[in-house]
Amino acid sequence: MTHKGVTFPSQMYYLLPLCHLWSIASAQIVYSISEESNRGTVVGHLAKDLHLDVQQLEYRGFKISGPNQRYFDVNKKTGILSVRERIDRDELCARSTKCSLELEAIVNLPLNLYRFEVNVLDINDNSPLFRSSKTYLNVSESAFPGERFPLESAYDTDVGANSVNSYKLSPNEHFSLDVQSGGEQSVSAELVLQKALDREKQPVIQLTLTAVDGGKPPRSGTSQIIVNVKDVNDNIPIFKKPLYKARIPENTPIGASVITVQASDADEDLNGEIVYIFINQNSDNNIAAFSINAATGEITVKSELDHEKNNAVEIRVQAQDRGHNPRASHCKVLVEITDVNDNTPEIFITSLVSFVKEDASLGTTVGLITAKDNDEGTNGAVQVKILGSVPFTIINSYNNHYSLVVDGPLDRESASQYNVTITATDEGTPPLSSTSVITVHVSDVNDNAPRFSEPVIHVYVKENSPVGDVIYTISAFDPDSDENAKMTYSLLDKSVSISSSVNVNSDTGDIISLQSFNYEEIKTFQFKVQATDSGVPPLSSNVTVNVFILDENDNSPGILAPYSEHGSVNAENVPYSAEAGYFVAKIRAVDADSGYNALLSYHISEPKGTNLFRIGTSTGELRTKRRMSDNDLKTHPLVVLVSDNGEPSLSATVSIDVVVVESTGEIQTQFRNVPRKEENFSDLNLYLLIAISSVSVIFLLSLISLIAVKCHRTEDSFRRYSAPMITTHPDGSWSYSKSTQQYDVCFSSDTLKSDVVVFPAPYPPADAELISINGNDTFNRTQTLPNKEEPKVPNSDWRYSASLRTGMQSSVHMEESSVMQGAQGVLVQNWPTVSSATGGKSRASTPHTELL
Template identity: 40%
Template sequence: MLSRDISALFFNGLGSLERPQSSGSWKMLLLLVLQAAWALGGGQVRYSVPEEAKAGTVVGRLAQDLGLEAGEPEARRLRLAAQGRRASVEVSGASGALVVSSRLDREELCGKSAPCALRLEVLVERPLRVFHVELEVTDINDNAPLFPAARKNLSIAESSLPGSRFPLEGASDADIGANAQLSYTLSPSEYFRIEEENSSSRSKSLFLVLGKPLDRETVPVHRLVLTASDGGRPPLTGRMELVISVLDANDNAPQFNQSVYSVLLPEDAAEGTLVAQVNAMDPDEGINREVIYEIDTFVPPLASDVFSIDGNSGEIRLTGALDFETATFYDLHVKAKDRGTPPLSGHCKVVVEVVDVNDNAPEVWVTSLSVPVPEDAAVGTVVALLSVSDRDSGANGRVRCAVWPAAPFGLVATFAGSYSLVLREALDRERVPEYEVEVRAEDGGAPPLRASRGVRVPVSDVNDNAPAFAQAVYTVLARENNAAGAELARLWARDPDEAGNGRVSYSVAEGGVGGAAVGAGWRPASSYVSVDAESGRLWALQPLDYEELQVLQFEVRAVDAGEPPLCGNATVQLFVVDENDNAPALLPPAGGGPGPGSAGEAASGPGSGALWAWAAWGAPAGQVVAKIRAVDADSGYNAWLRYELWEPRGKGPFRVGLYSGEVSTARALEEADGPRQRLVIVVRDHGEPSRSATATLSVSLVEGAEAALAAAGSSSSSSSSSSGAGLRPGAGAEGGAAAAAATATATTNVWLVVAICAVSSLFLLAVVLYGASRWAPRAAVLSGPGPATLVCASEVGSWSYSQRQSRSLCVADGAGKSDLMVFSPNFPPPPGPAAKETQPEPPALLDTKYITEYGALFSDLKAVGEREQFFVCPVSPEIADNVNACLQEEAKA
């Protein structure tokens, strides 16, 4: 015991002692103390150290306590013997002190045992000795009270009585002594308190005591904190949470959160739609709060087929179709019942108001229809009565109506839901014979619904249209000598009316032609042509003769069968196309007697003639001896004549102009040519087939003076003889020549000079005329009588001849030959209608490209002295458009 005190004094108070001034005295004192302690302790050293001392803390001066000198612990290797468990102390080699090497935990080393002593063995070598050292670890308050769990769950019935005790498990403290003495406190609560009960057992009993009745619906769970404090300085505490759940009792009925549920439901809601979810709360719990829902009452009763409720969730769903037009609201009485014993229940009401949806389209009915409507009906005429309705309500049931198309009908509202379909514009059956009128109705819903009703309104015909021809003027070409009854054209007049109002009949209006030929009077057009009353075909009643009739103009009338009948007119211009049905006819000489430059007629006939003329020996080449004159009653190519020298063939002294008919010397006349030349000249036209006439010309060759006297005699005799008869060929000609010779012999001296002058004058005149005809300006030639001048040539090689005061006619491609431009000769044209522009023909007529001018075409082709010949401008179909160009070229020339 003394050694323990001394040791304690050594370890605890050694540092507090003042060391004396002399180190030797201090060492002496320490040695005496250790020896005394050693002697008292029987050789065992005891130390004391508090737990949780820091590493390096000196527990005691072990070397000194064992009586070792300085330096001896290291030399003798002072150390602790190996222990079975990890030692928390060790011996310092240099100083020989016992120091803490690791954490000392008394609770870990000794648990609840007291005191806590560790036994150590210390070894010293040279010589080997064993010392026993006892180390006591003292307790400090380093452990707080600890409950078995941080949370303690308790369940207490709601029906428990006040004062009821509920045992609790206390806390534990690893420390010992006062550090392990525990006290308990409970967080403030009006319902619970904590009590401790002392018993003979080592631990105290702990109870939770109920202070007042519990109400689970008010406070279902109580959360308290139980605190344990130990007796240490300062004290340490431990806490445990008490979670007290109040067990329910069925003392509350279910209650709905609303007494009345108001629901707006559109009528187009689909089956299965959630109408409402009622919710009843039962403050109880467990089976006491499980609620079952059901619908007690349906108002109206048919709602039982429309609504249903889920007993567990309280969801009311739609099981049938809603119809606002059938029922606008429903009352559902709902009951909620819990599963407690006995069960308690609560009630509420669900009011479902059906919201109208625009699910009904407008309906349109035609209550009255007055058709057909005459096309002359007055504006404002009522055509139909309509009725419009919509089963929806409010804006969904308000209907707007319109008619389409907007014209010519309109809608007039008479009263609610009734309309009249009236005429707003004048009708025209020919333009629109029938109307499909659509009455469209649209309600005011969103989106709006539409409906329509078609009304068929036929328009009845009124005879308000006269027959109208496709053309005001029809130009028809008819060939000469056509067969009687031949179809000339087909006319057609359109009448847009129907039935009898559109049935057209045709007739030729009174009209005709006069002065078409010499000696012809006025003749009605109906004597030439006729029109079929039904088909409009134009027929020829008789063969047409171009020489008698060139143009026939008349009117065709078209009359419908309406009441009153209406009519229309069209002008028909019938042009007769010439055929080559007339042969050329020879004309008498222009002067009426024989002589140079003219031919006397010895014989005449329809196709041939015998003529005679004089020519002077020595006449130069190109001198005109005679001129053959012929005419053809036809026109165009058929009247275009050409002259050919038939006999003598070969190189004779004479030649004939191809188109002029002038017989002229081909070379100078010689005595070898004989006293007389007989020329056979053929006159042909250009028709197909060609027609011809033959003229025989006897030319007597005389001296120049005799020729002049013969010419003078023939000029004087022509005044007394209109026939211009000459000598017959043969004897008559020879007798004339002998008489002339005798006369010349008797008066040679007198007339020699005259003959020479006359021959020279004639030669000079011939040269001048020949030169003038060759080189004179064309305008001068065209201004007076004489042969025509070449103006232009077409692209196909045909020649064009033109003269002033021309008339033109272009025949279609189907005429069978090249087109012609027909011109009158150099004389004023016979009176006739002014030129007109014609219009193109419909396909039913003979196609005509151009009619540039028409008029009286050669009213008298047989009048002698009023023309010399026809002049034509052939124009091929390919260049018909260039006719004007041809005429312009002629004008420029």
Template identity: 40%
Template sequence: MGVSWCSVLRVVVVVQAAWSLVAGQVRYSVPEEAKAGTVVGRLSQDLGLEAGDAESRRLRLVSQGRRASVEVSGASGALVVSSRLDREELCGKSAPCALRLEVLVDRPLRVFHVELEVTDINDNAPLFPAARKNLSIAEFTTLPGSRFPLEGASDADIGANAQLSYTLSPSEHFTLDVKSSDEIRKSVFLVLTKPLDRETLPVHRLVLTASDGGRPSLTGTMELLISVLDVNDNAPQFNQSVYKVQLPESAAEGTLVVCVNATDPDLGIYGEVLYEIDTIVPASASDVFSIDANSGEIRLRGALDFETVTFYDLHVKAKDKGTSPLSGHCSVELEVVDVNDNAPEVWVTSLSVPVSEDAAVGTVVALLSVSDRDSGSNGRVRCAVWPASPFGLVSTFAGSYSLVLREALDRERVSEYEVEVRAEDGGSPPLRASRGVRVPVSDVNDNAPAFAQAVYTVLARENNAAGAELARVWARDPDEAGNGRVSYSVWEGGVGGASSGGGWRSASSYVSVDAESGRLWALRPLDYEEVQVLQFEVRAVDAGEPSLCGNATVQVFVVDENDNAPALLPASGGGAWSGSSSEAASVPVPGSGSVWAWAWASWGTPAGQVVAKIRAVDADSGYNAWLRYELWEPRGKGPFRVGLYSGEVSTARALEEADGPRQRLVIVVRDHGEPSLSATATLSVSLVEGGEAALAAAGSSSSSSSSLSGVGLRPAEGGASVSSSAATNVWLVVAICAVSSLFLLAVVLYVASRWAPRAAVLSGPGAATLVCASEVGSWSYSQRQSRSLCVADGAGKNDLMVFSPNFPPPPAPAPVPAAKESNAEAPALLDTVSGPPFLTSRPFPLFLPSVPSPGQSLLGGGSHPAGAVGGCRVLKDVNGTCEWDHLPSRPCHSPFGFCFFGKS
């Protein structure tokens, strides 16, 4: 291709040169864009210059106002291209494009005109006015066939190189219509063939290509940017038709529930979406949620409560801002997740109180209902009772429990229960609740009145005023109301004996008890000499149905007062001659406390011989009955003396005839009471020969055994004398018979006492009771004492045996129920007395420090004569079997009514 262009160029240059020579100028033709150095023509040769003339004659090119792109080669004289030739720059659209050049030569100076034609080549592509053209076409409203003019392209080339043709990139919506007004000008139109849809393709990008007629053809392009104008033909559309959300009920206010999103493919206000909550199910939740109209965020405005609403259905609407707005819809399904925010609840639906204390195990006390508003494990409730006993819970069905009795009740131990029912759910952490149930226990009369003491020991001084309060008993009944209201009454007991008229007297004749307070009152003054111990039972009965009762034993020990003066007893035997002891014959003086007595003593009686014995008794007890004998007259050193406690009148020295035929002794008997009371005995002792004294003693003894006023008694102011020996013999026989009778009577009484049955334990008034004494011993007590009697056969004897009569048993008291056995315990220790060396009948129980052994001494202190054995024994049979009462803290007593003290 290059060879052909060069051949053509040479031909053209030769032809032009030849022509120029002919026409007077040289014409050359060169294509534009020829390369520098390209030979346009042999200018020197074409101008007729000889070889070498071009350099010697200075062949040169003169420019005419524009820069020439060619030059003359100095050596060859050829016209060559010196710089880029651009036809469009040199001539534009003019055709042909000829450059007029002047060539000068010297020697001679000549001017040649050279015409250089720059021929066009297709070096310029078509060019549109703009690389992009924007068009706006409304969707749907622009009808097919609509034409839109386009600016055509231009080509700097000329001729065929500038003839343009247009093509459009493929499109189903557009075509190109080109109209030619002339060969050069063409009108280009864009034609719409199909309606546009902005939502399908909002922008159409097309390429308009312009092609020139050159070989090869050059093209130019322009981009057509066709924007489809929007029309509000689309409603907003949510990206989800249903939004499902779970939210815990504990979510705080302001919590984001969900953000809904709706899009509108329209533009502008047609595509701007506003959100609103259309409806809410349930309707009551309208204040719970709020939505941001622009962003679509739904937030909590109130609190959620699973127990009230578990599911919310929100219908949300999105609409655009068109003149006739279009809208879209979606729903938000909110599931509320349960949180353990509700504690269990416990209700008492039924309560059966009070509960009887004898109610059977399993008795239903209350019905309870338990619930928890939470669900699942948060709503599963466990229940328990505190304290666990005596009540328990039994589940009847779901959420319902029975409070039942599991153990027997005792109102006296617990009168009322505060039961707490505790409920706990299965949440994490668990919540708890409790309900208190007050269960009172109603009383049943199941407790008998019980006295504070089984035995009440009461000390009462004799001669007390009627109506004086002795003591107060008290029985406790733990039951309540009428079941525990106690009334008291004297139930059984009394006294009986000879001094009380030989009959039985009920205790109610001596004392009474206040039915309400239990105070014991004396109905009349008590006389110790009549009653020493008053034992009876007090019954306490409650007001229940049926009533129950309790008993207590009351032992009233009457405390002796010194209200009885000593009483002198008549003589039981005559004087003893030959130094033997005898009792003085005595005669009470009517109307006075004195006794006149006489005795006989023989001359020559040695010192210490008992000539008489004054016998006295005091109805009082203890110190009040402790007697002492004092020789009041004669004072000084007389021939006689009186034993201080024995009352024995003995010789202080040997009797002499100088002492006279008669001695008058005034003896005063005093007790130890405060104040002391006394009695006076006048003893007339006749001093006779030994035989007369024996006869006188025998006569006195026989007379005293028959009558105090018989033979042998003398007037108080005179003595008696023996008249004859016949009288003496008579008195001697009588004395022997009397002594024999007394001995026989003593044997019979002894045998009878050994075989007699046991007497009743209850003491009463009677004759003289057991009084035992030792001058070196202490006190001892027998329960059956009544009066004091102190007997001594001689000053030198320490062994005494005295008897207490066995009282006949009292009348049988009223029957007592088998369950209420009387207390057989002995009275409590009342007093401890040390003093006189003999026993009295004061009620004085002896308590043992330990269980004694047979033969053990019961004397409280002091020393005993050598070989003495003392003790209180319970004789069970006539063989003398002895056995101690082995109950500690019990008084030592003898059922047979006697104690003994004797040598071993």
């Protein structure tokens, strides 16, 4: 160890080596140096003690580090450790016996760390001090010899032998000093009364107390002790009254005065000076809210008051003099704490039902409520009510107990729960209030029958659909919940025709077909479906289902007489002199389907590319294209193909052999009514013309009258619907249109028939098209109402009998009868026999129409 440059090897300590990322010296060096050493004082030869090469110190970056580095410096050339700045042991280590400063020495290449300590030695550089230069002792003149009076101990910042180790008292005749040692650094002194005091002879005694430390040379400090000889305390304090009363509100601010108590003492000086204290402060927490001025006796508020916790406080006040042997007296102070409206009402839900039925009667109890206000009087009086409009009300059972009851009709479907806001308001000034929200759940009862979106449902089913197909799914809605909303479906119509046609899945509402429908046999049927919930008692409702069968193209065209015999070849004669457009024959065909599936067209399939004959695409009339020539064959076998307009298209064929004859007498045809040429216009012809005109006028008037009567009778039935119409125009074309109750009579100028087609629509069409057949025998479709891209599914407008379709699409000859059935009536057309002209080119007819 080095002390002021002196090395003491006996003070060097060795520690176990520690190695990790760098090497740490295995021996730790401890130096000692006195505090307050001058700057530059050598502590030790650190490099030498660490066995380091002094020549390499600067190269290896020799330095010191650590929290106490600022007190020391190391010379990198010599390796000597020296004091850098003033070291005050008393500041660093206070009164600790040992004061050691830890440091580290670091070198590089290789990196090594060496730990060492510097002990700072204490020197006697501080004198003992008393905290006060004067100490006053009040000693009663009645004190007995031998009484001891503790004295204030002196304080020395030095330690060990340099600290205080003795006291001395100046010479006097009344007191002596007793010095006691409690340990190495604990020395105290007591003043001992040796002789009784007499205040009348010597009221004040002045003494000097000296504290001496053990340093060399020793240092000392003094304190003056002034002993005041006091008179004997033979009087007690007396209060003006034994009981004081005060009243304060609970919101009295802190620091406010409550009451002042007063007492008096006949003694003088300290014996007559009174100190006021609470004597029950430690045992009674209620008085902790108050404090008393020890000198004046004024009681003030110390903390917040709460009337609800304590509405009155009893305080015991002691008045004590300051005599050597103090004497005291007591009084009571009763403080009443009055109430203010500082508590908001509290709402407690003591009981609440989980659910209330929606059919609960008025007055049904839903919950029990308690309202409480900790204030008193009107401040604690509570009024409870409900905010907002809800079907509930509050009834006061007794005191602050209330019942929440039903006060109006409940409907779970409208409101499945209610958030009832309850407010409680006291009667204080200003009034305070609080709110609480109660959620009341409404449970369901079966008070709603299932509902269908529409009273009548229209279902469209294609004919020939597979058995077991779901043609529609019935869906009803029940606003009830759970079992009350669980529905089953059933057929109400138990007839054999319905039960064998459809079935209803009771759970899903699927309507399942039990048979494959044929449009030609049944076009529509009706039944009712009932939806029943699972409530108690169950409720139900019905819906009417109209099933419309949609036509499919499942029937081929049928050839009518005289060409209907299957496999036969028909012969027709044509005169060699026939002009272009000569009428050869008329092919008639019908299709049991409807709509486009029954719209027929005629074509010559064999021979292909014939330049002698043509056939009307829509009329089926076979005519010549040109005059005959010598190069033409005498017999022309033709195959006529009749196709419908369905998808896929179905067809039928008829074979006709056209034989060219030299004279018209050889022509065998079923149309022989050719008008006879008249050379002169005779009177008979005039009479005939007048008769025909009269009959035509009468017929037209009758027809108009019948139509007007029929329209008047069926006004209600056709009020919402427009009547579709198919008309044959004079130029040979057909048209389909929608017009409100139209009837039209059309005559063809170049055909063997005139058609009248008049019928109303049985149902409002979902789609509509205008179909025209022009003179070139081609079809033109013009949409007049919303329609699909292709008329694959026919509309209800086409649901007519086969005879109607014959008149519409096949231009049936006037000698046939066509019966058309509509929704409101039947129109029967009777066609008269046609009279033939000589050339077979001009034909006239008078139609006769009856509306049944």
